[in-house]
Amino acid sequence: MYSELVLNDEPKAVLSETIRTLRTNLQFASVDKELHTILITSSMPGEGKSFIAANLAVAFAQSGSKVLLVDCDIRKGRQHYIFGSHNKKGLSNLLLEDIKTKYNEYINETKIKNLSVMFRGMTPPNPSELLGSDKNKELVSILKANYDIVIYDSAPINAGLTDSLIMSRLVDGVVIVSACKSTPKNLLMNTKKSLQNVNANILGVVLNRANGGAKKYYGHYYG
DSSP: OOOSOHHHHOTTSHHHHHHHHHHHHHHTSOSSSOOOEEEEEESSTTSSHHHHHHHHHHHHHHTTOOEEEEEOOTTTOOHHHHTTOOOSSOHHHHTTSOHHHHGGGGOEEOSSTTEEEEOOOSOOSOHHHHHTSHHHHHHHHHHHHHOSEEEEEOOOSTTTOOHHHHHHTTSSEEEEEEETTTSOHHHHHHHHHHHHHTTOOEEEEEEEOTTOOTTOOOOEEEO
């Protein structure tokens, strides 16, 4: 069975080193303040943002940081598939609870040291409203206070969704994932413009799948 957790399964692979370079670049991306919360998004579905988010979380965990990966693509998130788990409850369910006393019940430990995951949960009828709620803003603050790094895997921006634009204002920085020879340039520019319009801190762009292949991923980071 093919595993997407390349950094864990093939730590000496070229791709693994590339992800570690991305981690290092992000650590130096903000001169004025440390990055504790990072949003990973893309222009359209299928560009590999969830793959990048998962492996970047592994990279930070392997460096000794206490890491939480949150699947906030509560419409079609797939982190539970990547980590081979169920999606019976997650972020969307937690936002209907008392987050201060219940959030730990929605965090799943993984086989990777220092790495925990919160899956997306059941798809609600109002994803944007949930993510824009005061409870979600409070949750972001709570998780930031309890983890060294929190990585949010968010929805694509040019799918007519505002989810990532809402989340981008709650985090320290945003990384855009783009697929080589797949993402139209105008869509990528629209994504950048949309994030700039809400004053998001864009950290850079990851060019994914630069070597082609349905199950081969290769990333380059552009500041």
